[in-house]
Amino acid sequence: MTRLDVRDVTVRFGGVTAVNAATLSADGGQVTALIGPNGAGKTTLFNVITGLQKPTAGRVFLNGDDITQTPTHRRARHGIARTFQRLEAFGSLTVEENIRVAADAIRSKNARPSRVTGDLIRRIGLERYAHARADSVPTGVARLVELARALAIDPKLLLLDEPSSGLSETETEAFGKLLRDMAAQGRAVVIVEHDMTLIMRVSDRIHVLDRGVLIASGTPAEVQADPAVRKAYLGEDGDSAVDVDEHSSPTLVMPEATTEAESGSWF
């Protein structure tokens, strides 16, 4: 079973410590969320995991193999795929062609790239847009195209950077189901996302970054009950209601803990 381990990773940009000795893991068969206020270091950590950013210190392991120095393109061969916060599809190609390009990239592993492409279009619900130019579709749809492109290489580890922004409420619900399906296929799904309702519903484990530091890890219920998390997100400070952390980022609102019954409906 796939396992990602990030150990003591630090990334410094000049005087800015974007990630500070972060240690976390993600397992196949699970949805793992990475959350935190803007600038917390989430994208930087994704860049380290995919090889776009060399860490100042620390190591990244995939199934126990140290991949810290492995180039990005070779990580794709090891089964790591990602989507970007900024969209990366080829605008002048159709949605179908964009997915096909990715499926062709691992032709040796895929018996039938055209079939893989068709299956993904159906599974992700992109039929309506298959023949539209990628730069003509709504942002939410473009994010799903990114997801299809990532899935086309049949990744073991899938990293999604804010994939649901631009999706409607109904689309987000369907997207949550898709995340669970991807995990049920045995993939390790790691997601950075601002939609806390979605995160609390679909995640098995949540890691919380605040100003580069991993301040909590646990189940959705554990993380929501964690005083350090409540302080970072809600400005709560133990028994002192007035002593609000000046660095707190109240932009994200934590919903009440999802009940077992509710989360059960996602499987």
Ligand SMILES: Nc1ncnc2c1ncn2[C@@H]1O[C@H](COP(=O)(O)OP(=O)(O)O)[C@@H](O)[C@H]1O
């Ligand atoms: N290439 C870079 N050069 C300098 N500083 C950067 C660079 N990338 C990110 N940072 C800084 O690192 C911190 C973390 O950024 P980022 O990982 O994008 O956060 P998040 O994705 O959680 O919003 C921020 O302070 C950001 O300004």
Ligand SMILES: [Mg+2]
């Ligand atoms: Mg980011």
